[in-house]
Amino acid sequence: MKNKQLNIQQASEYFKDGMTVMVGGFLAVGTPERLVHAIVDRGVKDITLITNDTAVPDKGVGQLIVNRQVKKVVASHIGTNPETGKQMIAKELEVELVPQGTLAERIRCGGSGLGGVLTLTGVGTIVEENKRKISVDGKIYLLEKPLHADVALIKARKADTAGNLIYDKAARNFNPIMAMAADVVIVEVDELVEVGEIVPDEVMTAGVLVDKIFCVEGC
Amino acid sequence: MKNKQLNIQQASEYFKDGMTVMVGGFLAVGTPERLVHAIVDRGVKDITLITNDTAVPDKGVGQLIVNRQVKKVVASHIGTNPETGKQMIAKELEVELVPQGTLAERIRCGGSGLGGVLTLTGVGTIVEENKRKISVDGKIYLLEKPLHADVALIKARKADTAGNLIYDKAARNFNPIMAMAADVVIVEVDELVEVGEIVPDEVMTAGVLVDKIFCVEGC
């Protein structure tokens, strides 16, 4: 079996200027903090960041915004990080606001080989601008297109060496779908166990989706 | 908390002539056998059956076909039950064959409030007949529409009294998505435990999706 473990230096080699990166978490709960720090440390620029929200200035992906490493953010909410709005109004940062459920579906499409989904969410609002409307059985839906990333950084409670993951409570959020939707998936875990120690029925993300494992404990 | 338990007689009162019913299982693995028997016993007719396959004549939903209770079946595979093909060729049974991944997505759409998904599956085959083709970024996709049922009959290994479910290995298959896509969801379980005995992170189908619980042990 391939060895998927890496250290923070090896992880940071995946971070390139101009990359599109998905980062798990909801208000920084379930965000892989060390991997985000490694992006900060590496000083990577012009990032397209796909994430639920821009957290707060000193936590989660918030730091990437404050540090001006992000060119464009695709998120459902930016209100908790004033720096995001400030840069957006100054036209220094492009922000694409996406309804949260639509964001989840677009990421899932990107990981599932689907060309898009039809949703009622956003019909009659500015979210429908520049989108195709498709009528099905008398209802008008928006066609929402897939999102895919170069790298996904996700957080799990526990992995086995094959990359099978278990998440912890509300720290699950966007992590499982992002694990499907990127060329390279790197997970930050609190605990790493041998293959076979996680019961197949309890696996929340299958190891085949996970390329690299960074263990916080330095294991 | 509502009491969701019922016995087989109470369950069978949900089975009506002309109903659309989803039944979980893959070659009868993960099919709620007692609930299917109850449909047989009740003699309900003109059923529209949505299921992965028609199993074998004496197992799972195969019995409903043999017993000629089904007017239309929506499935990905009927080859293991010769009776299905025979009735289809005799034009006594309408069969809509759907690629398995598309079937899963259509059921998921039905449970998720989506108007449809775009897939490459079936493009250039007879599956595309009478379907809308939608071009997105230079690729042609089929628009596949949601499926929804009056009743979904699913099988789980274990439930708590709130209806939270845990499935067993490959018996999971279509059960979790069908649990989202019907007006009434009835689960057949091998074991029923008190609420609180299933750890929230281990729940595979949230209890709010499950209307009624039939426990095989007669508990």
Place this chain on the structure above:
Amino acid sequence: MKAKEMIARRAAVELKDGDVVNLGIGLPTLVANYLPKGIDVMLESENGFIGLGSVGESTDSNLVNAGGQLCGIIPGGAMFDSAMSFSLIRGGHVDVTVLGGLQTDQKGNLANWMVPGKMVPGMGGAMDLVIGAKKVIVAMEHCAKDGSAKILKICNLPLTGKGVVDLIVTELGVFRVTEKGLLLTEIAPGVTVETVKGKTEADLIISNNLISMKNVS
């Protein structure tokens, strides 16, 4: 009684035993504190779980509501990912959502996610909630801080959803969105219909069965 408490108390009356309920951030979160006796609801939190406990009940930093408050989980609760969370919301598995509002109007439109040029927090899960939940309740103070009306003939802020609101609850009364327009069905104690009309830009239909606002005295 403070306006916010009145609003939360009245909105709580709308919840039925066994309902699956999503409460928005801020004022709507308070609704959970005023559930009538014998009414148990399952609170859904769009960050990925159902069975939200009380705010402050837990110290587990991975058990937070969608506003980031520590909240715990009740027995029978379940965790899931964001895709499933919105399958529940969009798919009609949430009975009631209670949301705050910047503006709402007599057509049932709601605006609660941005003020162009001023504040653009984003819609979060609100746009999914308003189209997916079976019943949409707007719980908000009747007027803006500058005294201007928030219940309008037609919203002028960017919408969260079009024609999605079922009921509006403020500290002055309860307003039902009907085919014919906005129907005032309950009025706060000590408040006159004229006062309500004066603070409301929308055309109001006064119910023939106008009663005193429930659960606030």
Place this chain on the structure above:
Amino acid sequence: MKAKEMIARRAAVELKDGDVVNLGIGLPTLVANYLPKGIDVMLESENGFIGLGSVGESTDSNLVNAGGQLCGIIPGGAMFDSAMSFSLIRGGHVDVTVLGGLQTDQKGNLANWMVPGKMVPGMGGAMDLVIGAKKVIVAMEHCAKDGSAKILKICNLPLTGKGVVDLIVTELGVFRVTEKGLLLTEIAPGVTVETVKGKTEADLIISNNLISMKNVS
């Protein structure tokens, strides 16, 4: 060596260490028995799991492959539902699929799910596999039971997928689908190019580097 074994042995050579592989029902299932030494693959089963064990390895009736055979699961395996199973398949997370065929052709078309008026088993997961897997291998006997060609200029049975096949493995040789047509790259021991041509309706390009079929002697 029997035809089926030859085909399975040769198809197995296409699998690389660490590949995620979905094997169709019937002949393709045999491929797992002939993996080269040191090559570990993860077998995905469309009924909802990854890490398929050997057929007959388990007696657990809830651990069956997509053909309904008892099969077990290896350490590191994982279970999931049908939606996730096909997210893996359609989403490009499966490296290789090996499928049987009724007909295939020089355009890379595949027909393997129905014979109108005769046999309509259904496509199962095959239509998703052919468009989703990174590499699609057709592993089948070269001719039909009546001796007729199965590798055609153009399929006349209803298609499973259009232009989806990468490689065809039969007991006579190995054929790569290229822009220019069907390229014979390997030939079975003791078989002449003329024999292959005689049993193939499709136009064949014979590789300048034609070699003996790997892993069959």
